[in-house]
Each structure stands twice: as C-alpha cells, then as structure tokens.
Amino acid sequence: MRSDHILVVDDDPDIRQLLATYLKKNGYQVTLAEDGQTMHRLLAHQAIDLVVLDLMLPGEDGLTLCRELRTRTALPVIMLTARGGLVDRIVGLEMGADDYLAKPFDPRELLARIRVVLKRTRSFPPQSAPDDATRLGFAGWELDVGAGLLRSPKGVTIALAGSDARLLQLLLNHPNQALGRDFLLQQVFQKERMPFDRAIDVCISRLRQHLGDPPRSPRFIQTVRNQGYRLTVDAVERR
Known part of the structure; x- marks a missing residue:
C-alpha cells in the first residue's frame, strides 16, 4: 500500500528538515520545496496527497500559491505562518486552505492536523471514471x-x-x-x-x-x- 505523499513548501531549511524527519518517521513519504517555482515543478511530476504550505515565501507568497492550487487542483492544503492573528487565519481560509497552523508549532500537532485533513478529504467517495462518478x-x-x-x-x-x-x-x-x-x-x-x-x-x-x-x-x-x-x-x- 502506498504511503501518503506530503509536499512541504517552506523557505526555512531547518523546518523543512525537521518536518521531513518527523513525518517520515510516522510513515509518510515527504518531498521538500523551498519556493513556489519548485512546488509547481514537483507537482507536475509527482503524485502528492497533501501540501504543507508556508505563508511567507520568497517570490510568490503562500496565499497566492494556495489560490493558484485551488484553481487547478483539489489538493488539500495546510498553511503555516509566523503570523497567527485571526485576520491571517481568515485570509488563509478564504484563499482555500483546508487548515491553518501558526509558528512556532509542535510537529505532533501538525501530524494530527494532516491526519484529520486527509481523513476529511477521503470522506468523499473515491474518484472514479466520469460515467460512474456520483x-x-x-x-x-x-x-x-x-x-x-x-x-x-x-x-x-x-x-x-x-x-x-x-x-x-x-x-x-x-x-x-x-x-x-x-x-x-x-x-x-x-x-x-x-x-x-x-x-x-x-x-x-x-x-x-x-x-x-x-x-x-x-x-x-x-x-x-x-x-x-x-x-x-x-x-x-x-x-
């Protein structure tokens, strides 16, 4: 059975490595990206199940990238940010994020949120051929x-x-x-x-x-x- 594949998009190499180590230890396949350009390239060539997306990125920020993802895919997105205010959480949700986690965070909380979001996503019937889809x-x-x-x-x-x-x-x-x-x-x-x-x-x-x-x-x-x-x-x- 294939492990769920998580794409972590964050410009902080320490956070990328921390999450890669922790999520792999808990049974996930993990791919890392430092910016939006890398994220788009990886999404074009790999099967990703969920994106962990930092808000503050060089070039295109996380909100812009989340909005772009929503127009092209139904991939679940969890946003990370150092700005944990109510307005930022609302804006993240308005851009289409499925969940939101403020930095600094405990990797165990992110793991729990990933599990919940993936479970929610799969509460829909599995995607099928167009003629059979409900x-x-x-x-x-x-x-x-x-x-x-x-x-x-x-x-x-x-x-x-x-x-x-x-x-x-x-x-x-x-x-x-x-x-x-x-x-x-x-x-x-x-x-x-x-x-x-x-x-x-x-x-x-x-x-x-x-x-x-x-x-x-x-x-x-x-x-x-x-x-x-x-x-x-x-x-x-x-x-």
Whole structure:
C-alpha cells in the first residue's frame, strides 16, 4: 500500500528538515520545496496527497500559491505562518486552505492536523471514471462529488477546496433545511466551534462567489438568523 505523499513548501531549511524527519518517521513519504517555482515543478511530476504550505515565501507568497492550487487542483492544503492573528487565519481560509497552523508549532500537532485533513478529504467517495462518478445537480449547476469539481450552467469547471466541496455536498443532501453552524463545522472540519470561529462563514462566502450568489440577496444559500445556512433549491442525483 502506498504511503501518503506530503509536499512541504517552506523557505526555512531547518523546518523543512525537521518536518521531513518527523513525518517520515510516522510513515509518510515527504518531498521538500523551498519556493513556489519548485512546488509547481514537483507537482507536475509527482503524485502528492497533501501540501504543507508556508505563508511567507520568497517570490510568490503562500496565499497566492494556495489560490493558484485551488484553481487547478483539489489538493488539500495546510498553511503555516509566523503570523497567527485571526485576520491571517481568515485570509488563509478564504484563499482555500483546508487548515491553518501558526509558528512556532509542535510537529505532533501538525501530524494530527494532516491526519484529520486527509481523513476529511477521503470522506468523499473515491474518484472514479466520469460515467460512474456520483453527481449532484441543482439549478443548472453540478457538483462532481468524487472529484470535488463544480460545473456551472455554462460548462465552466471550478476545483473546490476540500472543505467547500464537503460543505456544498452537505447542503445538497439537506435541501431546504436550516443547518446550524456547529453541526456544519463538526461535519465539515470534524471539530467543535470555538468563539469567533468563522471557518464555515468563510466557506459559505467562497461558495457564494463561485455561484454568483450575492450575500445580501442570495438565490441559493440563505443565512438563517441565529441558526446557520439553508440551501433553497432541490438537488438531483446523477451518475
């Protein structure tokens, strides 16, 4: 059985070596990159399961690289940063990161987060051939559940962040039902909601942007006051 392959992108050689040693000791295959250019080259030639991406990089920063990854792939991304403020965490999530860890950190915590993110990602059915993949259609849109791809009525394909794809699938599976933020957070991120935790709100904001859904008068995803969110259209399963 193939070990999960982690790509660590960080310009600090000490951190790269520390993570390579620790993750390999815990059964992972690890590849290292010091900048975005190297990251793109490695992704083009190797099968990667998860990217650990530093925010502060020379050249293109981690936020830019994360946004680029989201437009091209559904790879899960965990962001690292020396700036651990709330705004930075929110911006990281808005760019499509699946999780966020502030430096300095304990490698054991990163290992736990990697395991959780990979488990979440694989809660979707495995990707299959297009004719066999389960798809959920709604109002001309279509979510390819296995691949985490959203297709517009005009045929434009969008690679969703893993958390966004899971959230949209959850809403599609419970149409016209108000789903609370605590429930959504536990189902999507497998964690309890902390004060000021906006992870679900950030995912909803990204989904609305993808759907062209204005937040003040949304057509698809409505905010239910003091509760959470509700998808206002029915979904049809396709194969």
